[in-house]
Amino acid sequence: MRRRNAIAGASARGGLLGRVDIFARGLIPILSLAFLTFLAAVPLRLPDIELLTPAWTLMAIYYWAIYRPELTPAIAVFGIGLLKDLLAGGHLGLTAFTLLIVYGLVVSQRKFLHGKSFGVVWWGFMLVAAGAALLKWIVASILAGWPIDPRAQVFSVLLTIALYPPVVLGLSQIHKAAPPQAGTE
Amino acid sequence: MAQPLRTLAQRFTFVLLIAAAIAVMLAGRTDPRIFEEARIAVTDAVAPILDAVSQPIAAVDKLTANVIALRDVHQENQRLRLENERLLQWQAVARQLEIENQQLQSLLAFQRPDVERFVTARVIGLGGTFVRTVIISAGSQQGVRKGQVAVTGNGLIGRVSDVGSRSSRVLLLTDLNSRIPVMVERTRSRGILIGNNTMHPRLEYLSANSGVVPGDRVVTSGDGGAFPPGIPVGSVARMDAQGLEIDPFATATKLEFLRLLDFGLRGILAEETPRPR
Numbered sequence: 001m002r003r004r005n006a007i008a009g010a011s012a013r014g015g016l017l018g019r020v021d022i023f024a025r026g027l028i029p030i031l032s033l034a035f036l037t038f039l040a041a042v043p044l045r046l047p048d049i050e051l052l053t054p055a056w057t058l059m060a061i062y063y064w065a066i067y068r069p070e071l072t073p074a075i076a077v078f079g080i081g082l083l084k085d086l087l088a089g090g091h092l093g094l095t096a097f098t099l100l101i102v103y104g105l106v107v108s109q110r111k112f113l114h115g116k117s118f119g120v121v122w123w124g125f126m127l128v129a130a131g132a133a134l135l136k137w138i139v140a141s142i143l144a145g146w147p148i149d150p151r152a153q154v155f156s157v158l159l160t161i162a163l164y165p166p167v168v169l170g171l172s173q174i175h176k177a178a179p180p181q182a183g184t185e
Numbered sequence: 186m187a188q189p190l191r192t193l194a195q196r197f198t199f200v201l202l203i204a205a206a207i208a209v210m211l212a213g214r215t216d217p218r219i220f221e222e223a224r225i226a227v228t229d230a231v232a233p234i235l236d237a238v239s240q241p242i243a244a245v246d247k248l249t250a251n252v253i254a255l256r257d258v259h260q261e262n263q264r265l266r267l268e269n270e271r272l273l274q275w276q277a278v279a280r281q282l283e284i285e286n287q288q289l290q291s292l293l294a295f296q297r298p299d300v301e302r303f304v305t306a307r308v309i310g311l312g313g314t315f316v317r318t319v320i321i322s323a324g325s326q327q328g329v330r331k332g333q334v335a336v337t338g339n340g341l342i343g344r345v346s347d348v349g350s351r352s353s354r355v356l357l358l359t360d361l362n363s364r365i366p367v368m369v370e371r372t373r374s375r376g377i378l379i380g381n382n383t384m385h386p387r388l389e390y391l392s393a394n395s396g397v398v399p400g401d402r403v404v405t406s407g408d409g410g411a412f413p414p415g416i417p418v419g420s421v422a423r424m425d426a427q428g429l430e431i432d433p434f435a436t437a438t439k440l441e442f443l444r445l446l447d448f449g450l451r452g453i454l455a456e457e458t459p460r461p462r
Contacts, residue, residue, distance in 0.1 A: 038231065041310040041320065042238050043440070053313055074195070078202045082209070086227040087320075088313035089347070089354055092220045093209030095313075100203050140315045143214050144361055148315065149383045156314045 022179045029064045029071040032174055033080045036060050036167075041087045052152065054159040057084055058132055059167045061099050062125055065106035066113045071178060077103045091143050098136045102128055118165075126161050133157045225349040228310075228320055232352035235309040236322050243441060247281050254280060291338030292444045304328050304445045309352070311437075317360035317382060319343075319437060323445070324351040332411060333445040340417035340434035341365070341405060342443060355445075357437055358418070359386050366408035367418055369401050375408065378418065378431060388421070389428040397421055403431055413448045 036056035057080060064072040081096025088095070106113070106128065113124055133153050141147045213220055255277065292305060304327050310320030323329050325348050333345040335355045343363065347354040356363055363380035367388065374395035376388045388403065401421045407414030419433040 038234055038238065040313070041231070041235055042242060043308055043311045043319070053311060074199045074202050078206065081206065083227065084313070086220070086224050087231060087310065088316050089224065089228075089318045090313050090316040091210055092213040092224075093206045094315075097203065097206035097210060100199070100206055104199055104203075136315070139210070143210065148361065149381055152314050152382060 025177055025179045026071055028174055028178045029060075029068055030076050030080075032171060033057060033060050033064070033072065033076070034083070037080055037084050037087065040084065052155055052159055054156060054163050055129065055132070056160075056163075056167070057081075057095070057099065058102065058129060058160065059125070059164050060171060061103055062106055062128055063168055063171045065103050066110045066121065067175065068178060068181070069103075069107045069110065070181075072103075074100060074103060091140065094136060094139055094143070097139065098132050101135060102132050118168075122161075122164060125164050129157050129160050129164075133160075221347065224354075225347050228347070228352050228354060229324065229349035232309060232320065232322060232324075232349070235320060236307070239307075239309045244281075246439070247284055250284060251277050251280050288338075288442055292442055302328065302447050304333075304447075305442060306353075306445065307442055308437075308440050312360075315361070315382065317357040317363075317380065317437070318346070319355050319357065319440065319443075321353050321355055321443065321445075322351070324349045324353050326350050328447075329353045329445055330447065333447050334412055334416065335443050335445050336416065337435040337440065337443050340419065341412075342433075342435040342437065342440070344411070345445060355443070358433060359384060359437070365412060365418070366406045367403050368406040369395065369397050369421070370404050371401050372396055375406050376428070378403070384436065385422055385430040385432060386419075387428050388431050391428060397424070397429065399424065 036059070040053050040056045061072070061077060061080075077099050078096050081099040082092065084095040084099075085092045106124075109124075113121055133156065137148065137150055137153050209220075289305075304323050306321035306323035306327070306329070308319045309322045312318035321329075329345060329348050331345055331348050334341065335343045335345060341358060343355045343357040343360075344365075345353050346356040358365055358378060358380055359382065360380040361382050363378070363386070365378040366375065367378045368375040369388075369391075372395050374392045374397065376391035378386050378388050380386045391397070399421050403418045403421060405412040405414055405416040405418060417434050419431040421429050422432040423430040
């Protein structure tokens with residue numbers, strides 16, 4: 001798909017340079033995912049709150065799954081999930097699994113979400129963030145062998161939902177730099 | 186024309202990846218060590234990035250503290266505002282250094298004669314919601330070894346669980362996988378401190394009728410040979426039928442530096458610990 005984009009774009013711009021340019025800009029969504037994954041590992045030192053990490057990566061997965069799923073294929077989502085797990089030091093595969101489920105779900109519903117007002121998309125994100133956290137909590141509890149205290153997870157979801165608008169503002173800015181969509185949906 | 190075929194291929198890839206994620210989880214559950222090298226390699230590779238990104242955040246954090254302090258000074262000195270402006274700029278610089286100095290000095294205050302050597306490291310990364318670990322900017326090159334005890338100026342915070350060449354991972358005492366032999370200092374009753382991913386780890390397997398009351402200090406007991414005895418851990422916060430809740434003296438929020446102590450103990454835990462999974 002990305003290749004087709006590149007070819008379509010290159011014929012419009014012409015030349016190898018144009019093709020490389022389109023290809024590089026096609027990587028923007030994946031790079032944004034990687035950046036947010038690193039950000040999740042950085043200590044934010046929120047005053048006197050438990051170690052809280054909003055699900056930065058989830059926000060970007062949701063965004064790109066709605067608007068440009070062809071630039072963030074499932075294999076990239078899987079890779080980002082593994083990277084997150086390796087960095088966090090948790091169960092390897094847990095985040096990869098959750099993100100893939102979210103990705104699959106959102107891609108299947110993108111016809112509904114695409115082109116809707118921000119409020120609707122945000123509302124959808126609230127459901128997705130809560131569902132993803134619940135799924136992660138269930139799987140993590142099964143792997144741990146007993147129910148984990150869910151409080152930190154609840155705060156993390158609230159923080160994630162609250163931080164979604166500014167993150168999406170940033171993503172929609174860099175979205176403009178991504179190559180235009182080729183053909184029809 | 187190729188659309189249905191591609192969708193089918195995508196579906197297949199998707200299902201395959203989900204299966205791969207589940208397989209990885211199960212493999213990690215069966216033997217948490219098999220991904221250890223990958224974990225260390227990734228942490229090592231990313232450490233410089235995290236180090237670079239965490240510094241401005243630490244600076245902003247200090248700046249916020251400065252701004253709050255400056256506002257108060259401002260109110261007291263409204264009439265002298267203009268005259269003080271230049272001095273206040275210097276004060277901002279001084280306060281920044283002061284905070285850093287205090288943090289480093291409080292680390293120095295934790296001295297023990299039986300420590301063989303120590304390493305002071307910056308905290309550059311955190312685990313996720315289900316993992317209470319921190320990544321620090323020191324590895325085997327700086328003398329970090331698996332099993333070393335991590336303390337802040339206040340007390341015990343965790344133990345080194347993974348060591349890379351320039352970064353390491355510290356398993357905090359609040360993590361689900363953390364088990365630390367401790368005792369109540371006053372009554373000498375022993376138990377195991379079990380992390381539960383909240384700010385209040387639990388003290389369990391305490392000998393019955395131990396007469397512990399809230400506020401009692403809890404220190405490491407030295408059982409098992411992984412931790413030396415007597416490192417301050419926390420105080421008893423609450424009691425119920427299952428055990429006690431502990432308020433750790435050292436918390437990971439706003440943690441910027443920590444110190445790793447090497448007591449030369451190569452106890453059982455150095456090799457056979459529950460590892461972060």
